[in-house]
Amino acid sequence: MSVSKENFIKTIYKLQQGVGQNTRPGTIAAALGISNAAATDMARKLAARGLINYVKYQPVTLTESGRLMALDVLRKHRLWEAFLFEVFGLSMHEIHREAELLEHQTSVFLAEKIDAFLNNPTTDPHGDPIPATDGSVVFSNKNLILSEAPAGATYYVSRLAGSEEEFFDFCRDNKIAIGAQLTVGNRYNAGQTTEIVIEDTKLLLNTDFTNLIYVKQNQ
Amino acid sequence: MSVSKENFIKTIYKLQQGVGQNTRPGTIAAALGISNAAATDMARKLAARGLINYVKYQPVTLTESGRLMALDVLRKHRLWEAFLFEVFGLSMHEIHREAELLEHQTSVFLAEKIDAFLNNPTTDPHGDPIPATDGSVVFSNKNLILSEAPAGATYYVSRLAGSEEEFFDFCRDNKIAIGAQLTVGNRYNAGQTTEIVIEDTKLLLNTDFTNLIYVKQNQ
DNA sequence: CCTTATTATTAAGTATGCTTAAAAATAGAA
DNA sequence: TTCTATTTTTAAGCATACTTAATAATAAGG
Ligand SMILES: [Mn+2]
Ligand SMILES: [Mn+2]
Ligand SMILES: [Mn+2]
Ligand SMILES: [Mn+2]
Numbered sequence: 001m002s003v004s005k006e007n008f009i010k011t012i013y014k015l016q017q018g019v020g021q022n023t024r025p026g027t028i029a030a031a032l033g034i035s036n037a038a039a040t041d042m043a044r045k046l047a048a049r050g051l052i053n054y055v056k057y058q059p060v061t062l063t064e065s066g067r068l069m070a071l072d073v074l075r076k077h078r079l080w081e082a083f084l085f086e087v088f089g090l091s092m093h094e095i096h097r098e099a100e101l102l103e104h105q106t107s108v109f110l111a112e113k114i115d116a117f118l119n120n121p122t123t124d125p126h127g128d129p130i131p132a133t134d135g136s137v138v139f140s141n142k143n144l145i146l147s148e149a150p151a152g153a154t155y156y157v158s159r160l161a162g163s164e165e166e167f168f169d170f171c172r173d174n175k176i177a178i179g180a181q182l183t184v185g186n187r188y189n190a191g192q193t194t195e196i197v198i199e200d201t202k203l204l205l206n207t208d209f210t211n212l213i214y215v216k217q218n219q
Numbered sequence: 220m221s222v223s224k225e226n227f228i229k230t231i232y233k234l235q236q237g238v239g240q241n242t243r244p245g246t247i248a249a250a251l252g253i254s255n256a257a258a259t260d261m262a263r264k265l266a267a268r269g270l271i272n273y274v275k276y277q278p279v280t281l282t283e284s285g286r287l288m289a290l291d292v293l294r295k296h297r298l299w300e301a302f303l304f305e306v307f308g309l310s311m312h313e314i315h316r317e318a319e320l321l322e323h324q325t326s327v328f329l330a331e332k333i334d335a336f337l338n339n340p341t342t343d344p345h346g347d348p349i350p351a352t353d354g355s356v357v358f359s360n361k362n363l364i365l366s367e368a369p370a371g372a373t374y375y376v377s378r379l380a381g382s383e384e385e386f387f388d389f390c391r392d393n394k395i396a397i398g399a400q401l402t403v404g405n406r407y408n409a410g411q412t413t414e415i416v417i418e419d420t421k422l423l424l425n426t427d428f429t430n431l432i433y434v435k436q437n438q
Numbered sequence: 439c440c441t442t443a444t445t446a447t448t449a450a451g452t453a454t455g456c457t458t459a460a461a462a463a464t465a466g467a468a
Numbered sequence: 469t470t471c472t473a474t475t476t477t478t479a480a481g482c483a484t485a486c487t488t489a490a491t492a493a494t495a496a497g498g
Contacts, residue, residue, distance in 0.1 A: 004485060026445055038486055040447055045484090057446060057493065087306075088332040101324035110317050113307040223455060245475060257456055259477055264454090276463065276476060 003104045006073045007032060008042050009051060012062055013070035018161070019145055019211045023059040071131040077103040078124035078131075079114045085125040086118060092160065093168040095125060108133070127159030127178050127214065142217065146184070147194060147210035154183045155215035162212040170209070175199045179219065222323045225292045226251060227261050228270060231281055232289035237380070238364055238430045242278040290350040296322040297343035297350075298333045304344040305337060311379065312387040314344060327352070346378030346397050346433065361436065365403070366413060366429035373402045374434035381431040389428065394418045398438065 011031045015021045029039035047054035051066035062070060080099035084090045090098070112133070115121075122138060123129055131137045143158050144150075157180045160171055171177065175198055185195035185202070194210045196203050205213075230250045234240045248258035266273035270285035281289060299318035303309045309317065331352070334340075341357060342348055350356045362377050376399045379390055390396065394417055404414035404421070413429045415422050424432075 002484075024445080025447090034485085035487065036446060037448080037488080041485080084329075088329075088336060090332070094328075098326065098329050101326075102321065105320035105324050107317065107320075109313075110303075110307075113309070117307060221454075243475080244477090253455085254457065255476060256458080256478080260455075 001069065004042070005046060005051075006069070006104055008039075008046065009062065009066055009070045010073045010077075012052065012060060013067065013074065016062070019147070020207065023061065025060070028060070068135045071135045071137065072108075073103050075131040075133070076106040076111050078128055079111055079118070079121075080106070081124045081126070082118055082121050082130070083114050091168070092125060092172070093165045096163050096168075097165075125178070126161065127157075128161065140216070143214040144216060145211060146196070146205070146213040146215055147191075147207050149184050149215055151184045151187060153217070154181060155217060156181055156219045157213065158216045159214035160212065161214065162209075167209065167212060171213075174201065174203060176213065182215065184215075220288065223261065224265060224270075225288070225323055227258075227265065228281065228285055228289045229292045229296075231271065231279060232286065232293065235281070238366070239426070242280065244279070247279070287354045290354045290356065291327075292322050294350040294352070295325040295330050297347055298330055298337070298340075299325070300343040300345070301337055301340050301349070302333050310387070311344060311391070312384045315382050315387075316384075344397070345380065346376075347380065359435070362433040363435060364430060365415070365424070365432040365434055366410075366426050368403050368434055370403045370406060372436070373400060374436060375400055375438045376432065377435045378433035379431065380433065381428075386428065386431060390432075393420065393422060395432065401434065 008028065011028050012023050015023045015027060015031065021027065025039040025043060026036050028043075029036045032039070043052060043054045043060050046052045046066070047060075050063055051069060053061045053063060077099045080102045081095040084095040084098055085092075115130075121130055127143075129137050129139055140158065144155070149155060157176055157178055160168070160176070160178065162168065162171075176182070180198060182196045182198040185197060187194055188204070192207050194205050196205060227247065230247050231242050234242045234246060234250065240246065244258040244262055245255050247262075248255045251258070262271060262273045262279050265271045265285070266279075269282055270288060272280045272282060296318045299321045300314040303314040303317055304311075334349075340349055346362075348356050348358055359377065363374070365374075368374060376395055376397055379387070379395070379397065381387065381390075395401070399417060401415045401417040404416060406413055407423070411426050413424050415424060
């Protein structure tokens with residue numbers, strides 16, 4: 001497996017998990033910063049290897065072995081993020097940036113060492129679950145996506161699912177951090193905009209951010 | 220810079236430093252496990268980028284910017300080795316194996332973090348000097364190569380410059396570790412074989428190993 | 439339902455980093 | 469010095485991962 005193939009498969013997995021997203025070639029291409037033609041090309045190659053299901057003009061899906069491969073990369077990514085956060089104190093964006101590279105050059109052997117050193121963490125610093133070696137992932141069933149969390153209630157931030165520096169900068173500047181308390185207010189613009197109150201500040205957030213923020217009722 | 224280019228340049232640096240070695244295309248090719256044709260090809264490409272001096276049928280040499288590039292990779296390699304040894308307790312061979320991959324995906328930013336975490340170490344666990352960010356390297360002027368260390372004297376092992384698992388297994392099995400004490404005995408086979416006594420055991424070593432082991436008079 | 443805009447696919451081409459095979463140059467031995 | 473063995477180079481070719489441009493299919497709006 002090459003870096004390109006690993007990133008491609010991981011992107012499919014993440015798009016398929018993400019809210020309001022699809023796994024069509026163009027979407028994958030945009031996420032990876034490559035042309036649509038290159039994405040179609042890669043889709044055919046990975047289908048030939050039995051890692052994805054590809055039917056012309058259809059969204060692609062991962063096969064079981066493709067899913068396991070995605071989870072292997074994601075496990076390494078999130079273990080590195082947890083490690084860089086705990087040990088070196090890097091920021092939310094820095095851990096992601098470095099893990100994006102290290103994930104492809106990490107043996108299963110080394111991943112186990114990191115895992116043991118951190119006492120087998122279940123989530124990374126963004127609140128994302130860390131898949132186990134066998135590919136099992138435990139999703140918190142208490143997480144609510146902020147774009148859909150019932151209004152009028154108070155929540156704790158439980159997951160920041162973005163990856164762009166801009167997103168993390170915004171969260172940091174507005175005290176949106178894992179464990180922070182916020183209240184959901186009115187919805188505007190046909191539910192596209194969510195009003196929240198955090199640290200006595202009122203914010204109006206659009207779905208491009210509220211689809212990346214998860215909250216839960218209790219800490 | 221690609222992984223292939225970084226490894227190529229690093230190999231030239233190491234061959235040029237090593238005892239009884241040269242930097243001819245065939246030697247580089249053998250070290251990297253590629254064909255002579257591929258090595259010639261790469262030599263021309265790197266020369267075009269001003270990283271090496273290449274004249275047909277001649278050994279290649281690094282330019283100043285090539286040397287700095289080699290030292291940058293070597294710095295990352297050795298910082299990772301020191302880190303994996305200290306923090307995860309990996310063996311001499313395991314640290315090398317993992318560092319060989321990680322060295323290419325490590326930002327200068329991350330290298331600085333590792334360096335600071337380890338309190339700016341000057342040598343890695345093999346006794347090799349860790350180049351500074353500016354490319355300066357401090358070589359111990361007290362190190363003697365075991366193949367040439369005067370007979371009859373007692374020394375401390377100061378550097379194990381190999382990279383093969385077989386070499387490190389041999390060293391471990393025979394108590395040849397950094398700081399271990401040994402005495403140099405007779406030389407045989409026109410100096411190709413060195414007799415040493417370590418932990419009351421007599422060993423006869425050939426130059427393929429004694430060119431990789433360095434010792435010094437005082438600890 | 440038809441037209442148009444968007445998206446996907448195919449085709450052709452490029453750079454990288456390899457390969458093997460053949461030719462050329464160099465090095466070593468007699 | 470001359471022959472031979474070794475090494476290096478050149479040539480041709482291949483796989484990967486991209487590109488742009490042209491074509492085909494699908495999706496969306498009027
Ligand atoms: Mn991440
Ligand atoms: Mn990546
Ligand atoms: Mn090493
Ligand atoms: Mn390497």
